[in-house]
Amino acid sequence: MKELKKTSLFEAHKRYGAKMIDFSGWVLPLQYEGITAEHEAVRNFAGLFDVSHMGEVEVKGNEAFDFVQNLITNDASILEDHQVIYTLMCYPYGGVVDDLLVYKFTNKHFYLVINASNVEKDFNWMKQNLGNYDVELTNISDNVSEMAIQGPNAEKILQKLTDTDLSTIKFFYCKKDVKVAGANCLISRTGYTGEDGFEIYLSHEDAETVWDKLLKVGKEFGLKPAGLGARDTLRFEATLPLYGNELSENITPLEAGLGFFVKLDKQNFIGKEALLKQKEEGLKRKIVGFEMIDRGIPRHGYDVIADGRNIGFVTTGYSAITVKKNIGLAMVDIEYAKLGTPIEIKVRKKNLKAKVISKKFYTKNYKK
Amino acid sequence: MKILEGLYYSKDHEWIKVDEGKAYIGITDYAQKALGEIVYVEMPEIDDELNVGDVFGVIESVKAASDSYTPVSGKVIEINEELEDSPQLLNENPYESWIFVIEMRDKSELENLMSSEEYEEFLKTESH
Numbered sequence: 001m002k003e004l005k006k007t008s009l010f011e012a013h014k015r016y017g018a019k020m021i022d023f024s025g026w027v028l029p030l031q032y033e034g035i036t037a038e039h040e041a042v043r044n045f046a047g048l049f050d051v052s053h054m055g056e057v058e059v060k061g062n063e064a065f066d067f068v069q070n071l072i073t074n075d076a077s078i079l080e081d082h083q084v085i086y087t088l089m090c091y092p093y094g095g096v097v098d099d100l101l102v103y104k105f106t107n108k109h110f111y112l113v114i115n116a117s118n119v120e121k122d123f124n125w126m127k128q129n130l131g132n133y134d135v136e137l138t139n140i141s142d143n144v145s146e147m148a149i150q151g152p153n154a155e156k157i158l159q160k161l162t163d164t165d166l167s168t169i170k171f172f173y174c175k176k177d178v179k180v181a182g183a184n185c186l187i188s189r190t191g192y193t194g195e196d197g198f199e200i201y202l203s204h205e206d207a208e209t210v211w212d213k214l215l216k217v218g219k220e221f222g223l224k225p226a227g228l229g230a231r232d233t234l235r236f237e238a239t240l241p242l243y244g245n246e247l248s249e250n251i252t253p254l255e256a257g258l259g260f261f262v263k264l265d266k267q268n269f270i271g272k273e274a275l276l277k278q279k280e281e282g283l284k285r286k287i288v289g290f291e292m293i294d295r296g297i298p299r300h301g302y303d304v305i306a307d308g309r310n311i312g313f314v315t316t317g318y319s320a321i322t323v324k325k326n327i328g329l330a331m332v333d334i335e336y337a338k339l340g341t342p343i344e345i346k347v348r349k350k351n352l353k354a355k356v357i358s359k360k361f362y363t364k365n366y367k368k
Numbered sequence: 369m370k371i372l373e374g375l376y377y378s379k380d381h382e383w384i385k386v387d388e389g390k391a392y393i394g395i396t397d398y399a400q401k402a403l404g405e406i407v408y409v410e411m412p413e414i415d416d417e418l419n420v421g422d423v424f425g426v427i428e429s430v431k432a433a434s435d436s437y438t439p440v441s442g443k444v445i446e447i448n449e450e451l452e453d454s455p456q457l458l459n460e461n462p463y464e465s466w467i468f469v470i471e472m473r474d475k476s477e478l479e480n481l482m483s484s485e486e487y488e489e490f491l492k493t494e495s496h
Binding site: 036229232295318319321348 | 404405407408410426428430431432433452
């Protein structure tokens with residue numbers, strides 16, 4: 001078996017009683033106290049996540065902007081310095097290489113945050129598309145620790161450890177060289193739970209100290225360490241897509257309902273032609289939300305049935321914690337995508353009744 | 369990890385309590401902890417004929433669905449309907465919350481199960 005990678009917070013997780021699992025080659029906490037308690041802490045107070053497994057690629061050079069603009073579906077030209085956008089990288093045929101955050105420091109310096117399971121693939125993809133751009137790409141994934149503090153109390157808690165006025169960091173903006181408990185950090189007001197909060201990038205040496213101090217000062221504000229389990233239930237309720245579930249090389253961003261992040265009026269980017277064509281011809285399938293009517297919990301990969309035939313598959317399903325319903329997301333043939341359409345989910349041997357509902361399972365609570 | 373004396377245990381972490389040819393079947397404290405928060409229990413149906421090793425149902429935690437296996441053969445004569453609305457009882461009281469009752473077909477099958485002491489030893493080899 002391949003040796004699992006440990007984050008700089010591995011020892012801290014053990015101290016906090018985490019149940020550790022193998023995730024994309026990393027040993028990471030699934031949960032500490034329990035997924036429900038951690039999920040609710042993030043919705044009502046705050047949660048602290050170790051997301052050091054995420055990958056980071058630095059893009060530097062005279063043509064950094066042009067390179068990034070060609071690589072992604074979203075429009076980097078609208079970005080101010082120190083602004084961040086969510087975007088996708090596509091193959092020429094429209095399938096998704098990965099979803100990512102693009103941090104713009106200047107036109108000559110960007111920072112791309114990519115999924116742990118895709119780091120190698122993504123980095124190769126970027127190198128493959130480097131062409132003659134005057135750009136230097138560096139995969140700094142192994143040099144960076146990352147944690148996320150998420151929830152309505154996130155700002156109050158983090159503010160205790162820094163002199164930087166966090167209220168000046170707006171939603172989807174970042175700030176470099178912020179001192180948190182003395183450690184030098186890159187901080188962005190971003191996250192993956194549907195709540196307000198910050199992502200903190202720092203060196204491995206400082207990670208455990210900052211982690212411990214945050215949990216200490218955050219205690220009175222209800223801060224709890226939270227694992228991958230809660231991260232997934234939270235992001236699912238907030239309808240944030242997950243690579244490998246709602247997104248893959250076989251799913252286009254338009255089918256995933258992420259057309260907002262695909263700027264087809266932009267001059268050019270990899271995949272534009274295919275996506276333009278798909279839009280003109282009309283989608284044949286798309287991701288919808290659904291709710292179980294019969295008792296049973298839908299899970300990733302289950303078949304979706306209607307009119308006695310297979311019309312799609314579940315991309316994510318849960319007994320949702322805040323929403324308190326058995327709900328899911330599914331890729332279905334377009335004629336079954338309308339709200340209210342009766343469908344069935346094949347839960348093991350039985351076809352259970354469900355219906356298509358709005359994907360807005362939970363109203364996001366961002367501080368804009 | 370709580371282990372009760374006087375019960376039989378399977379390698380799949382079920383406990384079995386025998387009462388005059390009837391076997392009450394539930395999951396152990398170890399199993400409930402390993403599964404995490406249980407949100408749904410799919411139980412067998414009354415009159416189902418089950419053999420050792422058959423999947424009798426599915427226990428779903430927040431995270432995933434896990435098959436559960438029949439530790440002794442026979443006919444299902446009762447299911448614990450309370451678990452339909454309160455699956456979390458398996459977390460709270462694993463040894464009070466039997467899932468279903470089987471009318472045993474072959475009592476000699478009990479010999480293949482573990483005593484509490486043997487199960488305790490077995491758990492030591494399972495944990496790593």
